[in-house]
Amino acid sequence: MTPDRRKFNRQDEAARRAALIAAAIDLVADGGPAKATVRAIAERAGVTPGLIRHYFATKEALLRAAYAQVMDGMTEVSLAVLASAPNHPEARLALFVAASLRPPVVDSRAMGLWAGFLHQMRQDAEMQAAHEAGYLQYRDLLQGLIADLPRAVDGARLRADAIACNAVIDGLWLEGSALPHAFMQGELEQIGLHAVGAILGLDLTTLDVATQTPEKGK
Known part of the structure; x- marks a missing residue:
């Protein structure tokens, strides 16, 4: 009697696709996109x-x-802290900023991946779109977090503030990921909170981003 051949279900398909993506990420982290050949990924x-x-039309799509x-x-890591954050607009913003400026978001491997993809991004319109x-x-x-703050600003100012705050976070993330030993524990978070607060006219450094609540007496 011939044994039944294994039938792949959607979970199998998703797992194989995820394995290919994980392999590509590992190879780019090791040596850049050039090292991530189809043969090496496979x-x-x-x-x-x-x-x-079967899963990706081209290596570039992968x-x-x-x-x-x-x-x-x-x-997603930065967003996850909001799930248990208090209903306090300043605290929620502070938690989000702090999470973006500490491990595992601040990470030399993640920075290396970003840098590795940067060259391809300049040449690939679809990568640019991603x-x-x-x-x-x-x-x-x-x-959205900035919009919840008790401030009276118009849409143009809100957008400009978000762009400026994002640029501050991006710059600190890049330096912290490239030179992880150049900063004391929690230093990037405090600098980020101070800078973002200065842009928005708030003092976010008085919020306890470790316990996710405003400090007593502040």
Whole structure:
């Protein structure tokens, strides 16, 4: 009697796709996009090179998915702190900023991946679109938190504030990820909170971002 051949379900398909993306990310982290060849990705993921085409039309499409996952992952970590945050607009903003400026978001591997994809982004319009989507996702989250603050500002000012605050966070993230030993524990968070607060006319440094509540007496 011939044994039944294994039938792949949607979970199997998703797992294989995830394995290919993870393999691409690992290879880019090790040596940049040039090291992430179809053969190398297949070998790292434990599949045949031809199977990659079943999930991604081109290697470039796979690398775009890998880049999007890296960016989305960092945003999700920052967003996760809001699930248990108090109903206090300043505290929620402070927690979001602080989470964006500490591990695992501040991470030399993540920075290396971003830098590795940067060259391809300049040459690939679809990669650029993936970058824009990730940037806007984070900035929109930040803008929403700023909009909840007790301030009377118009839409243009709100947008400008979100862009400025995002730029501060991006710059500190880059330096902290590139030179992790150059900063004391919690230093980037405090600098970020001070700078973002200065832009918005608030003092966010009086909020306890470790316990997720405003400090007593502040």
